Amino acid sequence: MTHQTDRADHAVPAHLRPSATFDAATIHEIQRAAATGLYDIRGGGAKRRLPHFDDLLFLGASMSRYPLEGYRESCGTDVVLGARHGAYPLHLDVPVTIAGMSFGALSGRAKEALGRGASEVGTSTTTGDGGMTAEERGQSKHLVYQYLPSRYGMNPDHLRQADAIEVVLGQGAKPGGGGMLLGQKISERVAGMRTLPQGIDQRSACRHPDWTGPDDLTIKIQELREITDGEKPIYVKVGASRTYYDVKLAVHAGADVVVVDGMQGGTAATQEVFIEHVGIPTLAAIPQAVQALQELGVHRHADGVQLVVSGGIRTGADVAKAMALGADAVAIGTAALVALGDNAPRWADDYAALGTAPGYWDDYQDGTDPAGICTQDDTLAARLDPVEGGRRVANYLRVLTMEAQTIARACGKAHVRHLEPEDLVALTVESAAMARVPLAGTSWIPGAGIASGAPGGW
């Protein structure tokens, strides 16, 4: 959302008290809605303050725990995803993957850059709504092919070319909602891949067209395995909402890997009201997912179901915290785009021309991305060098990994997957309750009794 003013800003007298309920952004949104009659569509994830990984701290080793030497003792980062049903699993060198983002939302060069970066550090990237591009497949050592409700560009040849298949039921920014891609981005190539008229505002379905529930999903997964001769691991991705039940049903349906995307997870285009008001924070979703996997006996077993978590991962600390709570790997989307160059100060003048500023820009949907990443405008897209972009993504992934290792070693762990909830405390009552770890300095886990067994009230 851009903020436009039709008169010069005036200094606000210090004695005036702003309303917490009707803050400046809220007032602006009411005025904008009244002027246009349109709801706001933007990209990115929830902007509101939510209980998040920042509300957790690690208990580094001291007397009662034995740390590993930070620079000399090894700390593993590899992860194997999808071995449960005999498919060829993905062997990733680092537990940070690139989340699904479509060609269409992103330029072809941006998709290529993500593939280059991920491949350089030995991790996976993921297609998105609209199908697989040749440049993405060509540059991605491990490529996960999303199978979405719209089935735009869905091609069985691409299923067979993929390294894994991700059945997408929803995403954290909009669980229960379908995608959209505005006409500015429906270029000739995008339209061709999606079998749509060029330039229309495209809507994606929110439900799969040929199955309607978990029992049907079981049969759908059977079909996908039959088509690919059982070679491809099957992921199931859900937007975080009723996570405990969704994860259980996904596992029963035959998922090899479950991906849980919290409400901080980004989108290329969704209604603001959806992004900010539907779904639950990533922090609240992980323990529910882990509980479901543990009750089914498939959490962190050699032939178990792996948990990939996304939604607001920014630092190696976030990676480590997600894994300590039980994730086997994480996925990044928005952060990867920032690493590529989105919201970079070098484009400050262009952002200003759009009525925004570096660090605030969230109009991923309108095709005018100054960094040339979320666009189908050839001139803008040319601003991103896919080789340089790939290098930046690889650098960032390495930093995330090294940071996670640093924390793991400090906690005495020889592998980042050895991190555990016992290594964590919470700074707030809310985060303690959601993450199911004690409030710092206490042994109190709010709601601990409630959280055993089926999560009543969720």
Added chain:
Amino acid sequence: MDALTATRELDLSTVPLRSVNALLHGRPVDGHPPLGPEESVVLTRPRGAHAVAVGLEEPRQVRVEGHVGYYAAGMNQRADVVIEGNAGVGVAENMMSGSVTVRGNASQSAGATAHGGLLVVEGDAAARCGISMKGVDIVVGGSVGHMSAFMAQAGRLVVRGDAGDALGDSIYEARLYVRGSVASLGADCVAKQMGPAHLEELAGLLKAAGFEDDDPATYTRYGSARSLYHFHTDNAY
């Protein structure tokens, strides 16, 4: 295998589905020589199995003698599959090319998201026939259920009988031809004039499906009013 007719018969009550599909994919299967390039296949006693003859890539005649479950002939490419019975949910879903013929009735989502090829359902098709179709041609001998051709993007759907509620809801550029009644049209789907090109197109589809005796002039064409192609406040109902 019958050497004279080059037809392989596989009994799904004794040969595992996995083996059958693997053979059809050209994969080695213990106890079964690979299929020849011209060899047709007859699958007997499917007993409602799901995912029968899915993911076929090569030109091949496949006949299924009996009823099948979900996703029969799903994602078909180049093969010609005939089902001598009824088909469950999602028959020929996401077909790319080739043809699939159902001698009986089809359950919901027949031909869902299919990009190409020809799907013929000689009986009735249930709800959501042709949902999100992306280029396939579908000819239904009987009637179709509600929400058929929902978000249909491209291709042609021919219904020789009646159509249920909300036909063509949120349709894009697919063309629908219905001979009987339509319970109701979905959002943005409207009746359109039949021009000579449409009559010719419909006649060709009917002929391809074996219904060449139908008079195309007795059909009504439906398609998109294109009023939902761009977001506007008036669409937010």
